[in-house]
Amino acid sequence: MAKLIIVSNRLPVKLQEKDGELTYKTSEGGLATGLGSIYKKDDNIWIGWPGLVIEEEEKQKQIASDLRQESMRPVFLTETEIKEFYEGFSNETLWPTFHYFSQYAVYDQQLWETYVSVNQKYCDEVVKQAGPDDTIWVHDYQLLLLPCMLRSRLPNITIGFFQHIPFPSYEIFRILPWRKEILEGMLGSDLIGFHTYDDMRHFLSAVNRIVGYGSMHGWINTNNRSLLVDSFPMGIDYEKYADTANLEEVKKREKIYRSNLAAKKIVLSIDRLDYSKGIPQRLQAFELFLEKYPEFHEKVTLVMLVVPSRDAVDKYKELKEEIDEMVGRINGRYSHINWNPIQYFYRSYPIETLSAFYRMADVALVTPMRDGMNLVCKEYVASRLDHTGVLILSEMAGASKELSEALLINPNDINQLVETLHTALTMPEEEQKAHMSSMQDTLRRYNIHHWVNMFMDRLSYVKIKQMSLATTYLDEATFMEMSDSYDSASSRLFFLEYDGALVDYKNKPLMARPDEELMELLERLCNDPKNRVVIVSSREKANMQDWLGHLNIDIIAEHGVWIKQRGTGWQTMLSLMDDWKKDIRLILDLYVDRTPGSFIEEKQYSLVWHYRKVETGLGEMRARELVSHLNFLAANSNLQVLDGQMAVEIKAQEINKGKASSFWLNKYPHKFVMAVGDDWGDEDIFKAMPREAYTIKIGNAYSVAKYHLDSCDEVRETLTKLLQVRRQESASGGALMTG
Numbered sequence: 174m175a176k177l178i179i180v181s182n183r184l185p186v187k188l189q190e191k192d193g194e195l196t197y198k199t200s201e202g203g204l205a206t207g208l209g210s211i212y213k214k215d216d217n218i219w220i221g222w223p224g225l226v227i228e229e230e231e232k233q234k235q236i237a238s239d240l241r242q243e244s245m246r247p248v249f250l251t252e253t254e255i256k257e258f259y260e261g262f263s264n265e266t267l268w269p270t271f272h273y274f275s276q277y278a279v280y281d282q283q284l285w286e287t288y289v290s291v292n293q294k295y296c297d298e299v300v301k302q303a304g305p306d307d308t309i310w311v312h313d314y315q316l317l318l319l320p321c322m323l324r325s326r327l328p329n330i331t332i333g334f335f336q337h338i339p340f341p342s343y344e345i346f347r348i349l350p351w352r353k354e355i356l357e358g359m360l361g362s363d364l365i366g367f368h369t370y371d372d373m374r375h376f377l378s379a380v381n382r383i384v385g386y387g388s389m390h391g392w393i394n395t396n397n398r399s400l401l402v403d404s405f406p407m408g409i410d411y412e413k414y415a416d417t418a419n420l421e422e423v424k425k426r427e428k429i430y431r432s433n434l435a436a437k438k439i440v441l442s443i444d445r446l447d448y449s450k451g452i453p454q455r456l457q458a459f460e461l462f463l464e465k466y467p468e469f470h471e472k473v474t475l476v477m478l479v480v481p482s483r484d485a486v487d488k489y490k491e492l493k494e495e496i497d498e499m500v501g502r503i504n505g506r507y508s509h510i511n512w513n514p515i516q517y518f519y520r521s522y523p524i525e526t527l528s529a530f531y532r533m534a535d536v537a538l539v540t541p542m543r544d545g546m547n548l549v550c551k552e553y554v555a556s557r558l559d560h561t562g563v564l565i566l567s568e569m570a571g572a573s574k575e576l577s578e579a580l581l582i583n584p585n586d587i588n589q590l591v592e593t594l595h596t597a598l599t600m601p602e603e604e605q606k607a608h609m610s611s612m613q614d615t616l617r618r619y620n621i622h623h624w625v626n627m628f629m630d631r632l633s634y635v636k637i638k639q640m641s642l643a644t645t646y647l648d649e650a651t652f653m654e655m656s657d658s659y660d661s662a663s664s665r666l667f668f669l670e671y672d673g674a675l676v677d678y679k680n681k682p683l684m685a686r687p688d689e690e691l692m693e694l695l696e697r698l699c700n701d702p703k704n705r706v707v708i709v710s711s712r713e714k715a716n717m718q719d720w721l722g723h724l725n726i727d728i729i730a731e732h733g734v735w736i737k738q739r740g741t742g743w744q745t746m747l748s749l750m751d752d753w754k755k756d757i758r759l760i761l762d763l764y765v766d767r768t769p770g771s772f773i774e775e776k777q778y779s780l781v782w783h784y785r786k787v788e789t790g791l792g793e794m795r796a797r798e799l800v801s802h803l804n805f806l807a808a809n810s811n812l813q814v815l816d817g818q819m820a821v822e823i824k825a826q827e828i829n830k831g832k833a834s835s836f837w838l839n840k841y842p843h844k845f846v847m848a849v850g851d852d853w854g855d856e857d858i859f860k861a862m863p864r865e866a867y868t869i870k871i872g873n874a875y876s877v878a879k880y881h882l883d884s885c886d887e888v889r890e891t892l893t894k895l896l897q898v899r900r901q902e903s904a905s906g907g908a909l910m911t912g
Contacts, residue, residue, distance in 0.1 A: 175306035176216040177629075179208055180299055182259065182315035184245050188223040188236065195236065197243075200224070211625055213244050220298055223247045226255060248298050250291065257287035260486055263315045270349055271314060271338050272449040272543045277488055280350055289318060292358075296322040303327060308632065311362070313337045318354070321361030333632045334362040335405070338545040339571070340372040346379045356384050360395060363639065364632045366405045368546045368571035373404045382790035387797060389816065397873035399642070401635045405628050406575055407546050408620040414555035417528045426529035435511050436474035438598055441534030443527065443549050444541075445482040446519075448492050451542040451567065451584045452479065456499045456515075458540075458590040463507050463514060466595060471512045473598060475538075476530060480521045493519070531556035536563045536597045539570065540584045546571040550579070551616055560606040560613070563597035565590075575615055578608040642875030647882055652891065655847075655867050659895050662845035665703050668834050668858055669888075671710040671717070673851030674871050677885050678785070678818055687720050694889060697896050699725045699739075707837055709830050709850070709858060711815075711822065713776045714743055732815065732824055732854065733833030734778040745778075753812060754780060757823055760802060768795045779824035796821050818852045831857030838863065849888055850878070 185205035186197045199205065212219040223240065226249075227233050233249055240247055250258070261284040269277035296319055299309060308331040311319050320332050346352055356379060359365055367373045377388045386393050391402045417423060431439075440459075444450040459475050479496065483489045500517045507514045522530075531537075537553040547570040554564060554576070566572065566579040573581055580593050645651070659665065669675055672685060679685045687695075699706045707727040710717055714730040714737070721728060728737040737743045754775070761773050761782045770786040782799060784792035799821050803814040807823065815822040834848070838861065848862050851871035859868045859878045868878035871888065882888055 174216055175304065175308070176218065177212070178299060178303060178307055178309045179212050179217070179219045179312070180295060180309060180316060180319065181219070181221045181312040182263070184219055184221040184223050184240070184247065185212070186223065186240075186243070186245070188225040188227075190225060195232075195239070197239070208621075208625070218244050218246055218302060220246045220295065220302065221248060222250050226250065226252050246298060246302055248295055250294075254287060254291050254294075257284050258291040259315065260483065262288035264483055264486060265488075266349070267314045267317075268338070268449075270345060271341050273339075273341060273345060274448060274543075275345055275348055277448070278348070285351055292316055292318040293322060295319055296326065299323060300326050303330060305330065307331070308333065308629070310335070310628075310632075318358035319361075321358040324361035331632060331636050332362045333364045333366065333628060334359060335366040335628065336372065336545070337368070337407070339369075339543055340367055340376045340379075342375050343378045343382055346375070347383065352379070353383050356380055360384070360386075360393065360400065363400050363635045364628070365400065365402045366628055366631075367402075368404065368406055369574055370404045372545075372571075373402050377402055378794070381793045381797065385789060385793065387793050387816070389800075394874055399639060399875045401631070403631060405624055405631075406571065406619065407548070408616060408622075408624045409548050409551045409555060410622075411555050411617050411620040414528065414531075414552050415558065417524055418532055418556040418558050420525065420528075423525050423528045423532065426526060427532045430529055431533055434474050434476075434516070436472055438469070438473040438535045439533055440473060440475045440536045440538055440594070440598075441530055441553070442475060442477040442538045443480075443530070444478070445480045446484075446489055446493060446496075447482060448488060449541055449543050451540050452477075452492070452496055453499060454542070454584055454587065455538060455540050455590075456496070456503065458587050458594065459515070460499075460503045460506075461587060462591045462594050463503070465591060469598065470507065470514075471509060474512070474514060474516055476516045476518075476534065478518050478520075478522065478527075478530070481519065527552070528556055532558075534562065536565060536594070538565050538594070539572075540565065540567040540582060540590065541570050542567070542584050544570040544572075548572075550576060554609065554612045554616055557609055557613070560609045561602055562609055563600055563605055564608075564612070565593055565597055575619065576612050578611045639875060642877060644870050644873065644876050644878050644881040646873075647869060647880040647891065651880065652894065656895055658867075659845050659847075662843075663703060664842045665701075665705065665845040666837060666841060666843040666847070667698065667704065667706045668837075668846075668848040668850075668862075669706065669708055670850040670855050670858070670871075671708055671712065673818060673885070674849045674855075674888055675708075675885060681786075683716070691889070692724075694892060694896075695721070695724055695726060698892065701896075705837070705841055705843075707834070709834065709855075711781075711817065711830075711854060713774070718743070727837065729830060729833040731776045731779055732822065733830045734776070734824065736833055736836060757803070757806070757812075760799075760806075764795055764799050768792065771795070776824075779822055781820050781822040783820045785819040792819070815854050817854050822854075829857040830855060831859075831861035834858050834861045848878075849882075 183200060185200050187200050189196045189198060223236060227236060237247055265279040266284060269275060295316060303309060309323060310333045312335050314336065320334050323332055380386050380393060386395055393400050393402060442455060444452055463470065500515050504513050504515055531553045537550060539547055539550040541547060550564055550566050550572050564579040566576055566581055567584045568581050569584060580597055582590050582593050672678060675691055676685045676687065698704055705727065707729060708721055709729045711732045712730060714735040717728050717730045725739050727739050735743050735745055757780055761780055764782055765771050765773060768784060768787055768791065771782060771784045774781040774783060784796055800814055800816050803823055807814055812823055846862060846866035848858050848866055849869045850858050856877055859876065862868050870876040870878040870881040873881050
């Protein structure tokens, strides 16, 4: 039975050892909470590190046995691996870079090498557990290389990847020395998910400019496969938090905590210890608030919970010391005998205690400098059963895109935070309820189960789409079948794309003149009276006439606008006015001005913007902009935008290579049909072909074609071999001979 394999840095339990006894404690964190119920269904499993270094083989076996009962499989890491992979590369290189604190990032080759080797260790464990029909769901920045490693070992398996932290802009990401390897690692997935559209956009930009793959509507087409990038805002188990807040035990705890606080208004702050959370800035704002609004002295208390995290990392030690000092100074300055403005706790708490805090807090202060999603704000909203309370939320948190009814602030603007805190503390109850009810409706609908279902449904869709567009390599057995069909056919049609299928692409289009070998091959093909050869091209008809017009062949030029049957002159498939060219050319001229090395080619019924000679990255970026610009303009017209090989073409929508190819299919008899193309523009040709046709794509990108070859040379070799096949009738019967 097919299963889901969840893979993350840590398992959803934390292994602890005391006096030789092993205990298992449920982990804190959004991922453990979010997927806690899912991995135990059916035969699903979760793979990850159990949270403790265990070197003794016997203990490892015992732990593996214990965890197996809980649907988990451990990956054991050494002290060195924890230091260099987790504390080192993951949290001193990737974490600061991805959270826009690149000044804190460490670039160390040894840390990188350990990161690679640990990702490989996870890969080995997944391969042990995975069956051919399983789905693998990899999580977060510690395992960015894992999808590609798995793809190389399990080429056809379904792989999803979700990034729980932000993905930085290209200008930040490009600083990483291992930027290309990281992107290629992620691109091993079938579906890559982020919390927000901004993160998705940053990733696509980095892939385009660093690896060179463009994208269209989130789809990335690599050399041999297509994958999808999309945004999936992560929810929480809404009912779990709402039900917990309604427990009698939680209500009792709330009553006890309230009785220990003299203040009428309570502001709540809950964070892991991390510089991305903006805790010092929050304290600075609260101090300024007390200074500016003395009427709130003894009436408001900030309850601040900081959960210990990464204590061994120097930056975190320094941050802890800074927070301790600020809390002490503010309390020393403002506290009275019955009132401390800040109640500060440096420890983790169970969900029941957190729920009591959520219930009692009039205001939740969630103001990270940068955060992937931040589930604390969602947990607070879900716990407000009476619909009161105010959420102050940083614009830099992914959750801000969903919780627009919160009071959104820029965490770098201390004065704005002060004024927003005052607004929150003085907000009428009726207004509070309106905001809170709206946010609760959103979170109730888009909960953790919706997030999981949405991601898994999208992953299934991607796989179905890939399978529908998968091609098979045209191997020897297929060739022999094709050669038999060719040899026995009384009439044959060939549709051969010129650029990319018969001739390699050149930096300058006019350099792609046919060579002597190709001319000889085409002459041999068209000299057979049973063959009708149609050369298909997006080039101007003048070029095709100059190069191939003297041959006994048919030609389709300019994406199907012009056709030429052998022995006749050129005809147009459609009579069109070209008034649109004047306006479109102005736009293309603008992109030429902005993009050194680009140029415009004008055909009779289309315009083409070429960027083959443009700096790698810049050309692809400009092409994405131009395609978007032209698609907007063409939305209500008869124009079509084609994003081809290092070129963007705009032409009449009614015309394409497929419709032009259909002219020959309808007019001339054919017992054997072969079509060869290389880019997305040639998909129209493949779609027009009859079911029995041999359709061949150059390169292993997904296509509606049945087969693929790897290069122009292989196309020429295949055609040459077909010409060598002869069926000669002998006295005793038919025998196939080659020569």
